[in-house]
Amino acid sequence: MPYDPSAFPPFAVTVDLVVLTVRRHSLCALAVRRGEPPFQGRWALPGGFVREDEDLTQAAARELHEETGLRAHDPVVPAEPPQDNGAHLEQLATYGDPKRDPRMRVVSVAHLALAPDLPAPRPGGDAGDARWAPVEELLEPSGDGGPDQEAPLAFDHAHILADGVERARSKIEYSSLATAFCPPEFTVGELRRVYEAVWGVTLDPRNFHRKVTGTPGFLVPTGGTTTRQGGRPAQLFRAGGATLLNPPMLRPEI
Amino acid sequence: MPYDPSAFPPFAVTVDLVVLTVRRHSLCALAVRRGEPPFQGRWALPGGFVREDEDLTQAAARELHEETGLRAHDPVVPAEPPQDNGAHLEQLATYGDPKRDPRMRVVSVAHLALAPDLPAPRPGGDAGDARWAPVEELLEPSGDGGPDQEAPLAFDHAHILADGVERARSKIEYSSLATAFCPPEFTVGELRRVYEAVWGVTLDPRNFHRKVTGTPGFLVPTGGTTTRQGGRPAQLFRAGGATLLNPPMLRPEI
DNA sequence: GTGTTTATCGTCAGGCAGACGACTATGATC
DNA sequence: GATCATAGTCGTCTGCCTGACGATAAACAC
Numbered sequence: 001m002p003y004d005p006s007a008f009p010p011f012a013v014t015v016d017l018v019v020l021t022v023r024r025h026s027l028c029a030l031a032v033r034r035g036e037p038p039f040q041g042r043w044a045l046p047g048g049f050v051r052e053d054e055d056l057t058q059a060a061a062r063e064l065h066e067e068t069g070l071r072a073h074d075p076v077v078p079a080e081p082p083q084d085n086g087a088h089l090e091q092l093a094t095y096g097d098p099k100r101d102p103r104m105r106v107v108s109v110a111h112l113a114l115a116p117d118l119p120a121p122r123p124g125g126d127a128g129d130a131r132w133a134p135v136e137e138l139l140e141p142s143g144d145g146g147p148d149q150e151a152p153l154a155f156d157h158a159h160i161l162a163d164g165v166e167r168a169r170s171k172i173e174y175s176s177l178a179t180a181f182c183p184p185e186f187t188v189g190e191l192r193r194v195y196e197a198v199w200g201v202t203l204d205p206r207n208f209h210r211k212v213t214g215t216p217g218f219l220v221p222t223g224g225t226t227t228r229q230g231g232r233p234a235q236l237f238r239a240g241g242a243t244l245l246n247p248p249m250l251r252p253e254i
Numbered sequence: 255m256p257y258d259p260s261a262f263p264p265f266a267v268t269v270d271l272v273v274l275t276v277r278r279h280s281l282c283a284l285a286v287r288r289g290e291p292p293f294q295g296r297w298a299l300p301g302g303f304v305r306e307d308e309d310l311t312q313a314a315a316r317e318l319h320e321e322t323g324l325r326a327h328d329p330v331v332p333a334e335p336p337q338d339n340g341a342h343l344e345q346l347a348t349y350g351d352p353k354r355d356p357r358m359r360v361v362s363v364a365h366l367a368l369a370p371d372l373p374a375p376r377p378g379g380d381a382g383d384a385r386w387a388p389v390e391e392l393l394e395p396s397g398d399g400g401p402d403q404e405a406p407l408a409f410d411h412a413h414i415l416a417d418g419v420e421r422a423r424s425k426i427e428y429s430s431l432a433t434a435f436c437p438p439e440f441t442v443g444e445l446r447r448v449y450e451a452v453w454g455v456t457l458d459p460r461n462f463h464r465k466v467t468g469t470p471g472f473l474v475p476t477g478g479t480t481t482r483q484g485g486r487p488a489q490l491f492r493a494g495g496a497t498l499l500n501p502p503m504l505r506p507e508i
Numbered sequence: 509g510t511g512t513t514t515a516t517c518g519t520c521a522g523g524c525a526g527a528c529g530a531c532t533a534t535g536a537t538c
Numbered sequence: 539g540a541t542c543a544t545a546g547t548c549g550t551c552t553g554c555c556t557g558a559c560g561a562t563a564a565a566c567a568c
Contacts, residue, residue, distance in 0.1 A: 011265050011267045012265070013361050052263040052352070055351050056349075056350040107310070109361070209517090227514090230565075232564040232565050252557095441545095442547090458526075460528080460546090460548080463548090465524090485543085486544080488546055488547090
């Protein structure tokens with residue numbers, strides 16, 4: 001089909017964000033409450049229109065900053081040491097079912113952001129209300145008796161969230177992405193608890209320690225120690241330059 | 255940002271296709287020659303506008319059929335046995351740089367299609383001219399003396415193609431996707447030559463045979479044999495139901 | 509001190525991959 | 539028909555990595 005610039009169907013293009021973090025040993029996603037129809041009052045993923053002069057990644061980074069105050073890392077030029085308050089941001093997938101928005105044809109380019117644990121969502125964004133919710137809670141079919149039962153996510157956002165969670169779960173297997181859930185300096189135990197929360201499993205601390213400290217370039221010791229978690233002081237590490245884990249971290253069966 | 259259906263910047267949305275196949279022991283992509291500006295006369299990836307009532311995957315499947323005659327498998331409901339002439343189709347990524355098309359704001363949802371070796375591109379599509387070209391030829395910076403030197407691909411299509419090739423290279427590691435490059439019945443040697451072509455390496459036939467025949471659910475013997483390749487007759491297999499390879503096929507270093 | 513918690517080091521057996529030898533079954537060539 | 543070249547298939551061996559789990563170390567709470 002020849003490109004005919006004068007005869008194309010116009011679409012609205014948005015970015016939606018799956019922002020994940022680990023809070024209290026559970027994987028949580030950022031949800032905002034919709035202030036207007038459709039799906040008024042329901043929880044949804046943060047997002048918004050891509051502007052005329054904006055790249056998709058820029059739009060996602062702007063929305064992320066508006067909703068959370070987080071700056072996105074440039075994954076290509078990783079600012080080295082004390083890049084605190086930076087989040088990992090990558091494109092997830094694009095959703096364009098003709099009926100996904102009842103008002104008009106909207107194509108949404110979903111992005112996945114991974115952030116360390118944050119104090120609390122800042123309501124400085126456009127949404128009046130925002131919260132970190134455990135992903136199982138947002139994804140469970142309709143709940144089976146939780147106290148404050150919430151309706152499922154607006155639009156196809158449950159689908160998008162599920163895809164984002166699955167991306168995160170699989171990607172920490174073969175990359176150093178799990179460190180994006182950690183503060184700039186962290187212990188092996190904190191990193192292990194990230195894996196446990198994201199995968200929903202428990203891992204052997206000894207084998208985990210051997211694996212991550214034995215993988216060249218994954219972790220670099222900072223020299224400091226901490227007793228944040230109680231018990232014997234643990235060494236502090238920063239993420240090393242390696243981005244790919246080879247061989248990968250194996251996710252336990254079941 | 256509240257959705258305001260009356261005030262969104264209009265975008266054109268297209269699908270572009272990275273269609274890969276293995277021909278003569280080399281990984282090839284489908285390229286079409288542009289018949290009009292911009293980039294008139296240059297090679298490009300096939301693609302076109304998404305229609306008003308079409309899902310993104312539908313649009314990609316339609317373009318694929320127009321350009322190659324191939325039908326896309328439904329990856330969710332894999333038609334079992336003799337699904338000949340079916341190609342694997344999946345979304346790749348979305349490209350939306352404001353300047354990627356000099357005429358207007360175009361967001362392109364790229365898709366990746368993997369097909370068995372085909373007789374020849376059918377020029378039934380909108381493009382007057384189409385060919386299978388080795389991916390290195392399409393991707394090399396500008397060539398270093400090949401006889402019929404081609405200008406690089408139009409738009410950001412070299413970038414899209416590189417992403418598609420990388421997706422295919424990594425995905426055959428941990429999935430049974432390599433069988434999408436094979437006819438419905440194939441030998442272990444043919445499957446190995448797919449891996450060798452996609453990765454650009456040579457693999458030990460004995461270890462490869464042990465790996466693929468030893469992975470439950472990957473290959474199911476049909477009972478027949480063939481001597482297509484010369485030498486001792488080889489068993490014929492179909493792709494088994496397994497889609498994930500665990501442990502993965504390891505891509506050799508370097 | 510005693511108990512608890514967490515971190516870290518070691519040991520051992522099993523599984524799997526890379527390297528490679530050996531044998532089999534076809535077609536091509538003399 | 540014997541020989542050769544080509545592929546396919548089965549084994550063996552070694553080294554690495556993982557899972558299971560024992561043991562020790564260093565903090566805190568009583």
